[in-house]
Amino acid sequence: MSFTHPEDLFTETTDSPSAARPKILIVDDDQSLREFLEILLAKEGYSVCSAPSGQMALRLMDRENVSLVVSDVRMPGIDGMTLLKEIKAKHADVPVILITAFASLDTAMAAMKEGAWDYLTKPFRIEEIREVVEKALETRPKAQSFIRDTADKIYKLDNMLTKSPVMLKIFQLIPRIASSPSSVLISGESGTGKELAARAIHNLGVRKDKPFVVINCGGIPENLLESELFGHSRGAFTGADRKKQGLFAIADQGTIFLDEIGELPMTLQVKLLRVVQQKSFTSLGDTKEIKVDVRILAATNRDLEKEVIAGRFREDLYYRLNVIQIRMPPLRERPEDIPLMVQYFLDKYSKEQNKAVQGISSFAMEALQKYSFPGNVRELENIIERSVALATSNLLLPESLSLAEFKQQKTAESSPFSYEPCLGPEGLDLEQFLSHIEKTLLKKALERTNGVKTEAAGILGLNFRSFRYRLSKYAL
Ligand SMILES: Nc1ncnc2c1ncn2[C@@H]1O[C@H](COP(=O)(O)OP(=O)(O)OP(=O)(O)O)[C@@H](O)[C@H]1O
Ligand SMILES: [Mg+2]
Incomplete structure (x- = not known):
């Protein structure tokens, strides 16, 4: 397995040939509307092309460097939704704006879910289309910056990496979420990158230069949490010997990330609801309303809907x-990310710990790919960090991973060290005996790695020089 360091792959592209004059493709079976849009957008200084059907549009996109698609939803043949899916599959970085005759929320939601950039309802105002187009093109370089074609596609967004199409969908969603002011609920098991996603939403949005405040709602005792979030006045309770600013006030103009929101006590849920609805709160021991402009991002590893049904979480706040x-x-739903993350953390920790670990033996990788990772990326990161610390050669070996499941496999097999040589009645020639064992194991290691010496050395816990020395000693 060979890897390029991810950093090398992600230089941003600014040399897009269409950067000066983006080309917009208009797709509509209605000729008059098509022409109307063509004239309107050409007047705005864009280069414009058009197609009367979804089929023609797709063919055109293979030939032309299209920056944006504006398409009708209802068309004979390939309709707008299908076209959108095709474009997202083949030209993932091209934003699509859909136009429909009916203000149907269902279609709008479905379109956004499939990755439409935005959605306009007929009749639309000229100003409206102008604005949406401008916004889509303006945000494009940002949304695009994570896409970088390599033989082995790796996608990067803010501090997140992936190779998985499932995650790619999220990467495509985040820049658009970042430019909206709405609250976001990030769900997922522990260690799946919820906080990284929250940071990406903040970093890619207009609030990026303002504070990003994190609070773990499960990590603070209930009686302290309120003053932590909303602050308190002097003398608000015993021990409050001075006024304290709460995190909502600190996060003003910026973003607050409420981690483990499911742990928020009922009383504070009420107070939070007020912040969300009225953008104001009172601090403990005070009656004065404090106005804030804070974007709220929340995360949970629980099924919050179940918490609502069980009566532990307020339904209105949930919505x-x-x-x-x-x-x-x-x-486990994106196994293609395991080798990527392994190499990424290997590079990170060998640099950090000043170690020359460069790779991982194919056996160790196999063990990792079979492992279920209940703790997800965080667990993988911990495993690699620990293995790098323990590594004695430039390859990570299965032994140093100390995976719970792997250990079980190992003990089921017999360890080479459980083999007990017998001395025999006449004794033995120790040198000769050890040479024999050494030679056999060198050969076996080479067989197992198909002759790849660095890897064979790794399996035997030897550095390359000492492995090579032994090979020449036995003329192998
Ligand atoms: N896509 C990714 N690319 C790079 N690193 C990642 C990715 N996802 C997660 N990580 C790493 O995994 C660790 C866990 O990520 P994060 O803290 O965002 O997860 P979480 O879902 O908030 O976890 P928890 O539920 O335990 O709080 C971090 O150290 C982060 O660097
Ligand atoms: Mg977290």
Whole structure:
């Protein structure tokens, strides 16, 4: 297995040939509307092309460097929704704006879910289309910056990496979420990258230069949590010997990330609901309303809907927070990310710990790919960090991973060290005996790695030089 360091792959592209004059493709079976849009957008200075059907549009996109598609939803043959799916599959970075005759929320939601950039209802105002087009093109370079074609596609967004199409969908969603003011609920098992996603939403939005405040609602005792979030005045309770600013006030103009929102006590849920609805709160021991402008992102590893049904979480708050939802897929749903993350963390920790670990033996990789990762990326990261610390050669070996499941496999097999040589009645020639064992194991290691010496050395816990020395000693 060979990897390029991910950093090398992700230089941003600014040399797009269409950067100066983006080309917009208009798709509509209605000729008059098509022409109307062509004239309107050409007047705005865009280069414009058009197609009367979805089929023609797709053919055109294979030939032309299209920056944006504006398409009608209802068309004979390939309709707008199908066209959208095809474009997302083949030209993932091209934003699509859909136009429909009916203000149907269902279609709008379905379109957004499939990755439409935006959605316009006929009749639309000229100003409206102008604005939406401008916004889509303006945000394009940002949304595009994570896409970088390599032989082995790796996608990057903010501090997140992936190779998985499932995660790619989320990567495509985040820049658009970032440019909206709505609350977001990020769900997912522990260690799936919920906080990274929250940071990406903040970093890619207009609030990026303002504070990003994190609070773990499950990590603070209930009686302290309120003053932590909303602050308190002097003398608000015994021990409050001075006024304290709460995190909502600190996060003003910025973003607050409420981690483990499911742990928020009922009393504070009421107070939070007020912040969400009225953008104001009072601090403990005070009656003065404090106005804030804070974007709220929340995360949970529980099924919040179940918590609502069980009466532990307020339904109204749930709907307010859940305006946009992201579900971070667990690592077992994106196995293609395991080798990528392994190499990424290997590079990170060998640099950090000043070690020359460069790779991982194919056996160790196999063990990782079979492992279920209940703790997801965070667990994988911990495993690699620990293995790098323990590594004695430039390859990570199965032994140093210390996976719970792998250990079980190992003990089921017989360990080479459980073999007990017998001395025999006449004794033995120790040198000769050890040479024999050494030679046999060198050969076996080479067989197992198909002659790849660095890897064979790794399996035997030897560095390459000492492995090579032994090979020459036995003329292998
Ligand atoms: N896509 C990714 N690319 C790079 N690193 C990642 C990715 N996803 C997660 N990580 C790493 O995994 C670790 C866990 O991520 P994060 O803290 O965002 O997860 P979480 O879902 O908030 O976890 P928890 O539920 O335990 O709080 C972090 O150290 C992060 O660097
Ligand atoms: Mg977290």
